[in-house]
Amino acid sequence: TNDFSEVIENDRAHVWHHISQHKRYETVDPMVIIEGKGMNVWDAKGKKYLDAVSGGVWTVNVGYGRETIADAVREQLVKLNYFANSAGSIPGANFAKSLIDKMPGMSRVYYSNSGSEANEKAYKIVRQIAHNKYGGKKHKILYRDRDYHGTTITALSSTGQLQRKAQYGPFTPGFVEVPHCCEYRSQYGECDDYGIKAALAIEEVILCEGPDTVGAIVLEPITAGGGVITPPEGYWEKVQEICKKYDILLHIDEVVCGLGRTGKWFGYQHYGIKPDIVTMAKGVASGYAAISCTVTTEEVFNHFKNDPSDSMSYFRDISTFGGCTAGPAAALENMRIIEEENLLENVTRMGAYLIDRLYELKDKHQIVGDVRGKGLFCGVELVVDRDTKEPVHESITQAIVADCMSQGVIIGATNRSFTEFNNTLCLSPALICSKVELDEIVAAIDNALTKICS
Numbered sequence: 001t002n003d004f005s006e007v008i009e010n011d012r013a014h015v016w017h018h019i020s021q022h023k024r025y026e027t028v029d030p031m032v033i034i035e036g037k038g039m040n041v042w043d044a045k046g047k048k049y050l051d052a053v054s055g056g057v058w059t060v061n062v063g064y065g066r067e068t069i070a071d072a073v074r075e076q077l078v079k080l081n082y083f084a085n086s087a088g089s090i091p092g093a094n095f096a097k098s099l100i101d102k103m104p105g106m107s108r109v110y111y112s113n114s115g116s117e118a119n120e121k122a123y124k125i126v127r128q129i130a131h132n133k134y135g136g137k138k139h140k141i142l143y144r145d146r147d148y149h150g151t152t153i154t155a156l157s158s159t160g161q162l163q164r165k166a167q168y169g170p171f172t173p174g175f176v177e178v179p180h181c182c183e184y185r186s187q188y189g190e191c192d193d194y195g196i197k198a199a200l201a202i203e204e205v206i207l208c209e210g211p212d213t214v215g216a217i218v219l220e221p222i223t224a225g226g227g228v229i230t231p232p233e234g235y236w237e238k239v240q241e242i243c244k245k246y247d248i249l250l251h252i253d254e255v256v257c258g259l260g261r262t263g264k265w266f267g268y269q270h271y272g273i274k275p276d277i278v279t280m281a282k283g284v285a286s287g288y289a290a291i292s293c294t295v296t297t298e299e300v301f302n303h304f305k306n307d308p309s310d311s312m313s314y315f316r317d318i319s320t321f322g323g324c325t326a327g328p329a330a331a332l333e334n335m336r337i338i339e340e341e342n343l344l345e346n347v348t349r350m351g352a353y354l355i356d357r358l359y360e361l362k363d364k365h366q367i368v369g370d371v372r373g374k375g376l377f378c379g380v381e382l383v384v385d386r387d388t389k390e391p392v393h394e395s396i397t398q399a400i401v402a403d404c405m406s407q408g409v410i411i412g413a414t415n416r417s418f419t420e421f422n423n424t425l426c427l428s429p430a431l432i433c434s435k436v437e438l439d440e441i442v443a444a445i446d447n448a449l450t451k452i453c454s
């Protein structure tokens with residue numbers, strides 16, 4: 001076997017990870033992942049892990065080691081690796097068409113390289129429309145408490161997770177927070193119409209700010225890093241109605257849910273939403289290449305195309321690496337795999353199985369306060385007391401994650417992402433998973449809960 005001790009030392013000495021990791025690396029070796037196949041990865045010491053979070057952050061949707069994606073990328077790179085996206089490319093044009101075919105009502109695709117960048121592009125679209133159509137009014141963008149939209153300063157300005165933002169201010173002006181829609185932590189106590197109330201809370205903010213100042217709202221279809229928050233009943237219909245009423249663009253951030261994670265191509269498609277802008281990244285090419293998309297309706301695009309003064313076309317966005325052909329080449333093959341292997345159907349079936357198994361954990365362990373999810377996108381919220389719903393300390397969440405890791409199962413958690421609720425375990429296995437793997441994942445969590453909570 002190979003000796004990777006030099007690699008481990010190079011990583012420890014020179015790579016900048018999460019700072020919390022570096023503290024750990026004083027006592028343990030850095031984890032260096034060197035290989036992946038299907039749902040498994042191997043670290044530099046030869047230890048095998050079952051990956052229940054698709055590359056740590058909901059990304060490797062079709063699993064590791066896909067030769068046909070590697071082949072498609074290689075073929076494309078040899079033919080043409082790059083040209084600025086002022087020109088078209090074969091995979092760029094073809095993937096745009098394939099994508100739009102899955103998104104009735106949408107029309108235009110702008111390519112860039114990360115979810116943050118895709119969101120920034122969306123915000124710039126909103127701002128440009130505000131300047132050109134509304135004389136600078138309607139420039140504000142609403143975002144929701146507990147949602148996350150990226151790493152850049154402006155993406156963070158639109159993020160509702162205090163702890164993530166703590167040391168990065170001042171933020172970009174013009175972003176306004178609206179309340180979350182976590183029914184488990186309802187702001188109105190128990191009620192039958194929580195979804196409507198949570199949506200009306202958005203309207204209140206709009207009225208307070210002045211509808212003529214608000215251009216758009218950005219929302220995750222299911223809040224991911226903020227705790228896998230599935231929307232309450234009636235929520236989306238009402239949100240859509242409010243957006244229409246005040247002429248506010250609806251921007252859905254599908255960076256996590258996009259490309260099959262919840263059993264449909266996009267999360268919003270479960271809820272009958274008609275977005276104006278959709279952004280996506282992680283699962284677009286399952287991590288085989290860096291690619292993100294900002295997708296708009298033709299109506300949004302027409303603000304630019306039909307601008308009589310031509311002032312909107314003057315400011316031309318060219319994302320250098322948006323012209324990389326590896327991204328759309330990988331994305332095309334990724335999408336073909338999802339279709340050919342009927343993975344959306346697998347997600348629906350396996351997701352239903354997983355959530356049932358997680359409910360069994362809830363029956364067994366008092367610490368499990370709530371189980372939520374859609375498709376292969378599930379959260380297990382841990383509490384000290386089911387009545388008070390007091391969240392467990394993040395050290396408990398982390399101990400469970402670490403214990404699963406020692407059992408060879410990688411799970412995720414909301415820890416350290418924001419102030420109060422660092423208490424939700426996150427599961428998002430690859431769309432290819434079977435009951436055997438799900439059983440192994442649930443068994444590991446079961447063991448960890450038994451050990452840590454007894």
Ligand code: PMP
Pocket residue numbers: 057113114115116117119148149150151220224225253254255256281282
């Ligand atoms: N939006 C959401 C919902 C995300 O979860 C993330 C990443 N975790 C992003 C945007 C940012 O994507 P990226 O890290 O590719 O910039």
